[in-house]
Amino acid sequence: MQSPQGVRPPYTEYDEWFSDQDAARLSKKSKEAEAFFRRTGITFNVYGASDAEERLIPFDLVPRIVSNKEWTKLSKGIDQRVRAVNAFLHDIYNRQEILRAGIIPTELIAKNDAFLPQMMDFVPPGDVYTHIVGTDIVRTGEDDFFVLEDNARTPSGVSYMLENRETMLQMFPELFSKIKVQRVSDYPKHLRRSLASCAPQGCSGRPCVAVLTPGIHNSAYYEHSFLADQMGVELVEGHDLRVVDGHIAMRTTRGYKTIDVLYRRVDDEYLDPLTFNPNSMLGVPGIMDVYRAGNITIANAPGTGVADDKAIYSYMPDIVEFYTGERAILKNVETHRCSEPQTLKYVLDNLADLVVKEVHGSGGYGMLVGPAASKKELSDFAEKLKVRPANYIAQPTLSLSTVPIFTKKGLAPRHVDLRPFALVSPNGVEITPGGLTRVALKAGSLVVNSSQGGGTKDTWVLED
């Protein structure tokens, strides 16, 4: 919020308001917010934690504020990147021109677990692969944005974008009459419209949309039920569905009803036991055949993970240029691919200054933050790296900008990232002005994942 010149412009009005506030009142508001989240059941489950099955993600009441100018640049960059990702997926699963052009090494695709041969020579309805994208972005300075991850599979967190705003509106209505903030509340409406516009060609009438969840024990179950509820569509599990006359249908109290668009929050691997993991109880036997016959839209399409892989990530600037003919607007973090022997040596020599991530990892699990690691952690990790170098990439630690959070001792700076959500349909890309701001609550920490003790904030994009 501060810059060498004082309060950064987007925060000016908020800062004025904040300096008039009483700390005790804010603490009370903060507790109220927590009680509200608990009562509403806005919780997530932590895998492997037995003590508390459901936890709250800590919510910080100081909003992260983005000026309209910053947002315009950001959203242009995201739009460009999302288009490139879709074009890339279409190409990889069809003519593979980018491989022929030698821009990406073939083995990076061929040996990629997220690449699904079942998707070859098939174009999903509307030629949309990633209906929903959540791009993770960090800011390092004025107008300086880097993309950390593209999250083209099933990005989560959008319910926090919506609920955090609702909470702020309830707690501090006066702020919103003073400061003009762009709305996020239309997201569910847009999501439904966007999904419906990707319905299979044979679908007549109003497309039937449903959300597929692994069930109430999934870590993001709250979000699944929230989105289904907000869109006014059914929330289904695998055992509610079966193939009926070449379509996917859900078991209702009146019989089976055909689904046209399935917004699935189940990973590729579990989607169809006949095609993928035969032990999966979460999917629908035969759904891939129905899909390839063009009788259902699966959002996001199976196999999109090949585009948000951390090894592919390092090629993103080239991918953007190859498909859009433009230079990438958003920067990529310099990425060292440990599969290359020279690079591996560099990474091992500089481990203490780098962040090392698993190529297929997510959720902040299995990563090393060099500057924060102990000597033993560094040497243990070095061993893992030597055993499977191709499993890792390394990146420099960025000097991330910080934003203030509310603590017992007043405002304190913390590192954040931002995940805006983009919807893709045949009608174009639509980006909701805002997103999920995740914040590392420990002073100095760079890890913002909720499973690792991160929190969230409301994200404001100002009107002008």
Place this chain on the structure above:
Amino acid sequence: MLGKTAGGLYWMFRSLERAENTARLIEAGFRIALTRSNDAETEWKSVISTSAAQIAYEQKHDTYDSAQVVNFLLREADNPNSVYSVVKSARDNARMVRTALTTEVWSAVNETWMLFSDLLKNPVHETDLPGVLATIRQQSALVRGALHGTMLRNDIYDFCRIGTFIERMDNTARIIDVKYYALLPAPSFVGSRMDNVQWETILRSVSAHQSFRWAVDDDFNASAIANFLILDRRLPRSLSFCTAQIVSNLDYLAEQYDARMPCHDLADGLRARLKDRDIASIFEEGLHEFLSSVIQDTANLGFQIEQNYRFNN
């Protein structure tokens, strides 16, 4: 609506009703234990058998000690019918059918769960028991109130109500059946101390000891009480009242779906057995036999509803 959702709603409300009924049974048993300690053990035994938990209980315990029974019925996680277990199951079902519920109903159930996972964390001391039991009934009323006040009157509502009344019907029939001998019109027992205690406990178990006095212009006697609990349409826990509710909610479903199902015939059959009956003819049929078959028919009806509305497959 998804079949699974209909099932979730039905079981959510069965569970909530069961929690409330168990609280009532504990309350009646506790009263006996306090006022007539000699009868306590017998009384707890019949409470356990009313809640169909005798086998599970006796696998774990040898005696019918008050604190032990209360703990079993309130909090034991391996008793699937303990208040703790059924409130958890109600809440799990509510999470599963979250999109079918209004925010008010969901919050009420979720809050109930939060409250009880806290209240029932440790054994409940005798001093706190009346308060805990009262809270169970209050929370149940809160959920019911949210349901009545905020939900659309559609199939969702009907499945909630059907679950409530199937459970209540079963519960009332069990309460009477476990003590049917006390209600038999055997002249030699009339007015004996034993009968009076039993009658009062039965009425308390369905929260009807006050309303009996107001509604029935008769002395406490076996056939008046049996008549009240089985046939009186004014009592919201009588068998007649429950069947009428089930039939009417099933009829709404038939109307909305434009289809009558085998479960409708079963429900009609059950109602016919209670309509225009007098209590003498039930005694003639055999009270115990009558109640056993009502319990069985109610179970069959529940099963048929599950089938006809595709709860599971």
